[in-house]
Amino acid sequence: MLLAFDTATPAITAAVHDGTAVLAESTQVDARRHGELLLPAVDEALRAAGVKLDAVTGIVVGVGPGPYTGLRVGLVTAAAFGDALGVPVYGVCTLDGIAYAAGRAGEMDGPFVVATDARRKEVYWARYTDPRTRATDPAVDRPADIADEVAGLPAVGAGAALYPQVFTGVRAHAPQHQSAAALAALAAERLESGARFLPPLPLYLRRPDAQVPAGYKAVMPK
Numbered sequence: 001m002l003l004a005f006d007t008a009t010p011a012i013t014a015a016v017h018d019g020t021a022v023l024a025e026s027t028q029v030d031a032r033r034h035g036e037l038l039l040p041a042v043d044e045a046l047r048a049a050g051v052k053l054d055a056v057t058g059i060v061v062g063v064g065p066g067p068y069t070g071l072r073v074g075l076v077t078a079a080a081f082g083d084a085l086g087v088p089v090y091g092v093c094t095l096d097g098i099a100y101a102a103g104r105a106g107e108m109d110g111p112f113v114v115a116t117d118a119r120r121k122e123v124y125w126a127r128y129t130d131p132r133t134r135a136t137d138p139a140v141d142r143p144a145d146i147a148d149e150v151a152g153l154p155a156v157g158a159g160a161a162l163y164p165q166v167f168t169g170v171r172a173h174a175p176q177h178q179s180a181a182a183l184a185a186l187a188a189e190r191l192e193s194g195a196r197f198l199p200p201l202p203l204y205l206r207r208p209d210a211q212v213p214a215g216y217k218a219v220m221p222k
Helices: 034-049 068-085 094-104 143-150 158-162 180-193
Strands: 002-006 011-017 022-029 058-062 089-092 112-119 122-130 139-141 154-156
Touching: 002 034, 002 068, 002 180, 011 034, 011 180, 022 034, 022 180, 034 068, 058 068, 058 180, 068 089, 089 094, 089 180, 094 112, 094 122, 094 154, 094 180, 112 143, 112 158, 122 143, 122 158, 139 143
Parallel strands: 002 058, 058 089, 112 154
Antiparallel strands: 002 011, 011 022, 112 122, 122 139
16 A cells, blocks of 8 residues: 655655555645645545545655655655655655656657756756656756757657747647656556665755855854
């Protein structure tokens, strides 16, 4: 019984999977309220699935890449649940979940690109051989700098939709944000096949926006 969630994109999404199928999912898109909305989403998914928290045997969490503030909400929550329940925590690349969701939606079958919004006029992105197979490591770049690498490839994700002049093959009907249902289903497949998971640690790929100012003035007396 897997409890999956992800806060690496504007979607605060949680789902329950029994090892065979998704039992329930709760998703809300709000780029500023990950901390407020994640636990209600988990509660709603568990309630809709008719599952108590103590029945969960594994936690699946999206590890990014994603912006610092939102991403850490999901990872800290996953660590807390894993510790409290005494169950393993499985990390899955957020881009992998979106790629898998695109495949389930029938939007992708051959090579394509997934890109999410990294802010600062950048995207988090990776290329895929198929919906289950990532061909490159996740990266963060300005779209113009990767135009040659993504040229002519179908593309999914909110980052791709923001820069259609670079991601010329954007699939308008494919998922833009993460789906915990897809993340859970992908993790269930990987567990069944014995595939390895990522550690439940954040893929930030760059330094956080908040920085300690250089040369700040001390206010405490010496």
